[in-house]
Amino acid sequence: MLAPGNTIGILGGGQLGRMLAAAAARLGYKVHIYAPEADSVAAELSEAHTRASWDDASALRAFAEQCAVVTYEWENVPIAALKGLGDVALYPSIRALEVAQDRLNEKDFVTNLGGRAAPYMAVDTRDDLDRAMTLIGTPGILKTRREGYDGKGQWRINYDHEAEGISLGGQPMIYEGLVRFDCEFSVILARGQDGQTVFWDSAENVHQDGILAKSIVPASPLAQAQVAEARALAQQVAAGLSYVGVAAFEFFATDAGPVFNEMAPRVHNSGHWTIEGAATSQFENHIRAICGLPLGDTQLLAKGVEMHNLIGAEAADTATLTADPANHLHLYGKGEARPGRKMGHVTRLTQ
Template identity: 40%
Template sequence: MSGTEKSKNGSQHRVMLPGHTTIGILGGGQLGRMLTLAGTAMGYRFITLDPAKDAPCGQVARQIEAGYADEGAALELARQCDVITYEFENVDAGVAALLERESYVPQGSSLLYTTQHRLREKRAIEAAGVRVAPYREITSADTMQAAVGELGVPCVLKTVTGGYDGKGQRVIRDAAQALKAYEELAATGAELVLEQFIKFDCEISVVVARSTAGEIKTFPPAENIHVNNILHASIVPARVPADIQLEAQKLAAAVAESMEAVGLLAVEMFVAADGRLYVNELAPRPHNSGHYTMEACATSQFEQHIRAICGLPLGDTTLLSPVVMVNVLGEHLEPVIERTGAPDGDAIELGVIPKLHIYGKTEAKTGRKMGHVNLLCHDVEEGLQWIEQTTIWRNTNS
């Protein structure tokens, strides 16, 4: 199909063909970098807007070096690009609205508005008919005490906006801790929500894509292991029953359809001890737990996002190989790089194929995501064994 049509939510469906289209990316981090690398191979051109000199995405695309709230820079991005996307969800609301007026932003700002706020997000997930952990809005010390009494302990107090990798959260294991946790987070001035702690066997995530034409495809669920609230490894196929994997994909597709998402939506879930699934969080962009798709799937999450926002048919999401993705943090970077300079005896012995991706960040800090390794294997246990045998991640548990 060519030309322009209206979708049911009033957004425009345009087919933006490679070779004739420049894509603007709001944000210049590693997700923008990997979007650019995937899209450049397809024939698209890219411009990123980011305040950091020599940003990871700016190393592979043209860069407008300016702050995210700089409306003049946003207008310049709109002038130079045919379609605009974003690589992180905390986009300045004013800039998002301006770009919608001045350019073509198929993702719109509605999904951003929802996912930037935990309470709006939970209500939207529930509206899709999908289960979330029981929760209560917290507005005072009294509502905090009442909510702890209703939900029980353990429970988790979270800021409604901001917060990632465990920031802006307090786990309450005893009712006596409730007031202190409330006072600490209330002091930030943020709105708060209390969630019942779900006893879960594991955490999984599904990256789902929805195109401007309304086509939806899901990637295989990833089983995620976190260490110190940072994603350590993603295991695919997830080590959960096939019916749970299928249900997770159906739930992710239902959320994307209900919210009329465009592009990628990562849907994080808990698998409870009784097999029930609870959606924990959404991310309207490429996701760390979807990096395994770069070598292990017929289409990567990054190519899929480009296809979705440009109105192309979505790509095949078939898993081609079992895979384990392991994050490379600042403390892992040098030994991982050094390891690439010699034959990898562990990989040869285990039959594992390591694929290294480095993000081009200028400073390696402990706990900072600097890259990842995709381990293609015959069985995911081989990939996990490679991680253990290298001893690079010796202080983490997989």
């Protein structure tokens, strides 16, 4: 068990790191942020900030030497950077990132455990793409195997001829058959160093232009009926990875049952509602898990909760956002409100 007063290192300097830093401070820990960017919103709430690139081996080692434990708020931290941290405790493990950073590895890992996913094939060449469209069919979605989020790095192909203008660019990709679904929902768990696992209520998620717009708890009856099966798979994945911390698993609710979409080895946007809506937030339980503390109660504190993301200019009208006392407003302290940029979120509880 890591005693209060120790320093937690966080790799990545965005809003997830900011909310983790706030949770760590409430539990008496200090936070040291490692991020390449100068304007880290996480560093604003942290004891220290190392600004250095991911390939700066000496900076990574010096950072790790000042931390009792290290975690990450961004799943695309290079594996080489993690290996350069030395002997400091790292949660979640490198293995979790090796699986989650590559969509093909992720799908293979989950389906080998018996999980249900959309039909998929690896695509490295144009011939591979033609073969995948023939065997799986269209419509489908072509995705980069690495990186890409909020709809980036994805191309929907409704008919074979629509693939003609897509350049693979020499990067490994994956083609997935389109899933017909009624709604999307997430399963978020926290797993401690002793294997103790807790779940929050599953949120139904609504996306716009590939970006999460809102999360609603409780989810629809159809999604709720599939949560138990989805949780069982999520728990298998976490155990198979010897996972420590919070992880999110996204599912499609279909007539055939829950279909796995993807996992995030970190705290997740669809769990932001837990700050006000649950007895213990996803951020606090992540800190508890990586520090070896008992996990907190995850019960819902209201009849229902809705979390709305504030995208781009939606965060500008703070007067309106704060006028309703039922709104729990979280602004991330970012500068320019670009289209598609997550600037904050609002949570509302219903009694």
